[in-house]
Amino acid sequence: MxxxxxxxxxxxxxxxxxxxxxxxxxxxxxxxxxxxxxxxxxxxxxxxxxxxxxxxxxxxxxxxxxxxxxxxxxxxxxxxxxxxxxxxxxxxxxxxxxxxxxxxxxxxxxxxxxxxxxxxxxxxxxxxxxxxxxxxxxxxxxxxxxxxxxxxxxxxxxxxxxxxxxxxxxxxxxxxxxxxxxxxxxxxxxxxxxxxxxxxxxxxxxxxxxxxxxxxxxxxxxxxxxxxxxxxxxxxxxxxxxxxxxxxxxxxxxxxxxxxxxxxxxxxxxxxxxxxxxxxxxxxxxxxxxxxxxxxxxxxxxxxxxxxxxxxxxxxxxxxxxxxxxxxxxxxxxxxxxxxxxxxxxxxxxxxxxxxxxxxxxxxxxxxxxxxxxxxxxxxxxxxxxxxxxxxxxxxxxxxxYAQTEWDRGEVTRKNFTGSDIFLDGLGIPRDAKILVFEAYSTNAPLLLMGRRGYTILNSREENIKRALQLDYDYIVVQDAYFPSDLIYQAPWIVYAFHRIGGNGRISIYTYHKDRVPGMPYPVQRSIPGLLGLNIPEFQKRLVLTEDSVTNKIVSDSSTFSMIDVTHRMTREMEFGGALVVPLAELNGADRLLIDLSFDNSGSEELRDVEPEFDVVLSIESPSGQKQYYKSFRVKRRNSNVAFYGYTCLFDIPYFEENDLTLKCYIWNRFKQELEINALDFKAYKSKYVFN
Structure with a gap:
């Protein structure tokens, strides 16, 4: 027992x-x-x-x-x-x-x-x-x-x-x-x-x-x-x-x-x-x-x-x-x-x-x-x-x-397309409409968020753009942030062929009219803001680029975009150049910064075989120099047969409560190449959209 x-x-x-x-x-x-x-x-x-x-x-x-x-x-x-x-x-x-x-x-x-x-x-x-x-x-x-x-x-x-x-x-x-x-x-x-x-x-x-x-x-x-x-x-x-x-x-x-x-x-x-x-x-x-x-x-x-x-x-x-x-x-x-x-x-x-x-x-x-x-x-x-x-x-x-990083375009894409299904409904675009998405960074995510089927283009090279435009679709959707830097840069002629029918500050919807493509190889750059739904700039500056100045100085407020005579030669030893440094308050509440620049590698014999590759950087800093915001675009040569390039990129400027911050925008020659920059123009716009 x-x-x-x-x-x-x-x-x-x-x-x-x-x-x-x-x-x-x-x-x-x-x-x-x-x-x-x-x-x-x-x-x-x-x-x-x-x-x-x-x-x-x-x-x-x-x-x-x-x-x-x-x-x-x-x-x-x-x-x-x-x-x-x-x-x-x-x-x-x-x-x-x-x-x-x-x-x-x-x-x-x-x-x-x-x-x-x-x-x-x-x-x-x-x-x-x-x-x-x-x-x-x-x-x-x-x-x-x-x-x-x-x-x-x-x-x-x-x-x-x-x-x-x-x-x-x-x-x-x-x-x-x-x-x-x-x-x-x-x-x-x-x-x-x-x-x-x-x-x-x-x-x-x-x-x-x-x-x-x-x-x-x-x-x-x-x-x-x-x-x-x-x-x-x-x-x-x-x-x-x-x-x-x-x-x-x-x-x-x-x-x-x-x-x-x-x-x-x-x-x-x-x-x-x-x-x-x-x-x-x-x-x-x-x-x-x-x-x-x-x-x-x-x-x-x-x-x-x-x-x-x-x-x-x-x-x-x-x-x-x-x-x-x-x-x-x-x-x-x-x-x-x-x-x-x-x-x-x-x-x-x-x-x-x-x-x-x-x-x-x-x-x-x-x-x-x-x-x-x-x-x-x-x-x-x-x-x-x-x-x-x-x-x-x-x-x-x-x-x-799960951290947000500047390079994670997939996450940026998710945020840009969130709520886009309701937005497209508001434009009267039916749920069975077929959508062509450029710079999609995913085969399905943008389409799921729009609630519509279609095609996603992951690499917007000019030949890919041309093939994509032959597909059976009803509307084209592009993220505003990448439209000038990735799409127009690769295929400048689309400025004439795309008609904007609406946007929400994150994405824009277009139709394509192939009969509007002119013979000239490059568009006038002032047409780009219109395709992004941007109107009168709150701030605009042009830099005079000199041989001996990295910080450079700001000159006229001219709204014209004719090329200046001065060429800024960046040697391999120059890591930074073409810098715009202004108090953030001077932008008058603008939340978009459109940067136009032109560069070439044909001005001197030693540059003709160089593949230009550099970054355009936007940084917002505190008085102590601490970065509050940082974003960059990588610029690469588009076509080996073309020596001169026009390049435009669009930066979002986040809202800050502080009034003592400084905006810096500059060229970062991170790969230590020989570069010739012909022009740098800055325009800041205030959009009508408010995001969290």
């Missing part, structure tokens, strides 16, 4: 301990979710890889609008026939569309909440997996928090890319696979293979995971000298489904086209590969894992290594490490096949390295977690401290990824 009572007490204590750990884990995860996602959970795809994420949102919208026809996935981009596109099995986008239908809204919140919810289910099974392997609830909680706070996972597990949901499916599949390995119940194997297949279908690269499990089973068959026919049939069915899905994707790509990656992108040679490897490690090492994660992983790895050398690893631990090793091997092959992608697309690590790292972590933590004596008290404190540091560092990475 006494033994039975003691056993009951042990079981009761274990149950209480388990309940306490799970309760605290749920509380911590809930707190982290609020901390990480309380503001971004409702956001349209933004910042890092918003392009790819908005493509996924477009697929969900496509299902919502095509009557939930799963077999004709489409986006808003009409470069593929009717927007239909070849894409890996879009089951998650389809389910998101169903949820949008149920809740009566297509807000991005639905997609983000779905991905986060699915990821949390995956973490629940990761907890069960780690507990099964280690026998310790607190170790399982550490494993889950390790994964949840890994910066790349933290960023994407409330986003739109299916790598997050595939990783969650992998966790669930691993749990059932190790249940099969422990109890040899085939229902568990079938669940494992089914869920791992579900992980592979939307992300073909996750085949690394399914194939690793297959290899483990093949090793078992080899040891048993017998093929497990039930398991073999299950794997054959899984790969038949995957093959059928890939064939159908290729059929759609061939029939309609695709806007998704459809080919491998290896390095060109060994030197290129090593450069990519070095750059990738430098860029991603502390986003893949924080320094606290790396330390925790190192401690776990040492514990596993010592146990392995002493022959004290359990069979289940060995199998976990074997799969981890196979996954690392698959990751190497994956890296070789897609090296050029990995340098800029960190989310591929979710398909490859993360499953290997997380499985590698578990056995070592289990060994440490089962220590006795003083170690039983110390190790939870150490791991807790490391996880707190990891969570804080991960938040810092999230803040960095």
């Amino acid at each position: 006494s033994n039975q009572t003691d056993q009951d007490k042990v079981q009761t204590n274990q149950a209480v301990s388990k309940a306490v750990v799970i309760t605290f884990l749920v509380m911590i995860i809930s707190t982290l979710c609020f901390w990480y996602y309380h503001d971004i959970i409702t956001w349209f795809p933004s910042h890092i890889h918003a392009w790819t994420q908005s493509d996924r949102l477009a697929l969900a919208y496509g299902f919502l609008e095509n009557g939930f026809d799963f077999f004709t996935p489409r986006t808003y981009n009409l470069y593929t026939a009717d927007g239909i596109t070849g894409v890996d099995f879009p089951i998650h986008e389809y389910l998101v569309a169903i949820l949008m239908k149920i809740f009566g809204t297509n807000e991005p919140f639905i997609f983000r909440a779905y991905t986060l919810g699915y990821s949390l289910v995956g973490y629940a099974f990761l907890y069960l997996l780690a507990r099964k392997i280690t026998g310790r609830d607190i170790v399982a909680a550490v494993v889950v928090l390790f994964a949840f706070t890994a910066p790349i996972l933290t960023y994407y597990q409330a986003g739109f890319i299916p790598s997050s949901t595939s990783l969650a499916s992998s966790f669930i599949g691993f749990y059932f696979f190790f249940r099969f390995r422990e109890g040899q119940k085939y229902v568990h194997l079938y669940w494992a293979i089914g869920l791992l297949t579900l992980a592979v279908l939307p992300r073909a690269s996750v085949n690394i995971v399914l194939f690793a499990v297959l290899l483990v089973e093949v090793i078992r068959w080899w040891k048993d000298r017998k093929i497990d026919k039930k398991a073999l049939v299950a794997f054959v069915i899984a790969y038949a489904i995957i093959a059928a899905s890939l064939m159908y994707k290729n059929h759609l790509s061939s029939e309609y086209g695709t806007r998704f990656l459809a080919s491998l992108m290896p390095a060109s040679d060994v030197t290129h590969l090593m450069d990519i490897l070095k750059e990738s490690w430098s860029r991603w090492q502390l986003q893949l894992l924080t320094k606290y994660h790396w330390l925790l992983l190192g401690i776990s790895g040492i514990a596993s290594g010592i146990a392995l050398l002493k022959g004290k690893l359990k069979t289940l631990d060995k199998e976990v490490l074997l799969i981890s090793l196979l996954l690392f091997g698959g990751s190497v092959i994956f890296f070789l096949a897609l090296a050029r992608q990995l340098i800029a697309h960190e989310y591929y690590f979710m398909d490859s390295l993360y499953p290997a790292i997380i499985l590698l972590l578990i056995p070592g933590l289990g060994i440490i977690g089962n220590s006795s004596g003083l170690g039983k008290v110390i190790w939870p404190l150490i791991f807790g401290g490391l996880l707190i540091g990891a969570a804080i560092d991960s938040k810092a990475v999230q803040d960095e990824k």
Whole structure:
């Protein structure tokens, strides 16, 4: 009776301990979710890889609008026939569309909440997996928090890319696979293979995971000298489904086209590969894992290594490490096949390295977690401290990824097009009108925000502009900020051919009249303000550019734009030139600054073969010299056959309460080239639009 009572007490204590750990884990995860996602959970795809994420949102919208026809996935981009596109099995986008239908809204919140919810289910099974392997609830909680706070996972597990949901499916599949390995119940194997297949279908690269499990089973068959026919049939069915899905994707790509990656992108040679490897490690090492994660992983790895050398690893631990090793091997092959992608697309690590790292972590933590004596008290404190540091560092990475940067034109584009659907409605542009967007910086984001299908031009070279203008569209939309510097600079003749029908200060809508293109190669520059909806300037100045002056001096207020006789020669040693320095108050509340300049490389023999490349910079500074605002445009030679260039760029001037700020605008010869600047004119305008 006494033994039975003691056993009951042990079981009761274990149950209480388990309940306490799970309760605290749920509380911590809930707190982290609020901390990480309380503001971004409702956001349209933004910042890092918003392009790819908005493509996924477009697929969900496509299902919502095509009557939930799963077999004709489409986006808003009409470069593929009717927007239909070849894409890996879009089951998650389809389910998101169903949820949008149920809740009566297509807000991005639905997609983000779905991905986060699915990821949390995956973490629940990761907890069960780690507990099964280690026998310790607190170790399982550490494993889950390790994964949840890994910066790349933290960023994407409330986003739109299916790598997050595939990783969650992998966790669930691993749990059932190790249940099969422990109890040899085939229902568990079938669940494992089914869920791992579900992980592979939307992300073909996750085949690394399914194939690793297959290899483990093949090793078992080899040891048993017998093929497990039930398991073999299950794997054959899984790969038949995957093959059928890939064939159908290729059929759609061939029939309609695709806007998704459809080919491998290896390095060109060994030197290129090593450069990519070095750059990738430098860029991603502390986003893949924080320094606290790396330390925790190192401690776990040492514990596993010592146990392995002493022959004290359990069979289940060995199998976990074997799969981890196979996954690392698959990751190497994956890296070789897609090296050029990995340098800029960190989310591929979710398909490859993360499953290997997380499985590698578990056995070592289990060994440490089962220590006795003083170690039983110390190790939870150490791991807790490391996880707190990891969570804080991960938040810092999230803040960095969501930070507004001057170079992030994709985020600028999102802001410029936000609310454009209602604005176009107000102009009487129907929802079924086809829109041609220049300087779109994404294949779908501007179209989604306008609520209209169409075409996006990502690189506005003159030949691309000419081809785009032959497409079947109704209206042209261009962001004001990039219209003069990117579009007119590449194709000056469009000033005559575009007719502005409206704008909201961020974007302008045009129609194209090809019969208005004149024979002259360059437009008069005074027509550019009209195409931007700008009227009478509040401020205008011209600089006399001299050989010996970097700061230069301001002269007449002339409204004419005839070229001045003085040419400003910038040598390689001159880093800055052509500077306008005025109190911000002198602009009389203007919020737009239009800068016209002309430059050439034909004035002297040594400049004729030079490719001019420099920055036009706007900076607003406090009396102490601290930058309150900074933006620049990169100027490159447009055509090798043309020596003389006119260039115009438009800066937005933000509003400041302070009245002692200074506006500076100048040429930055950052690449130390020989330049000849012929003219610099500044006009500041006050727009009728007010933005937050």
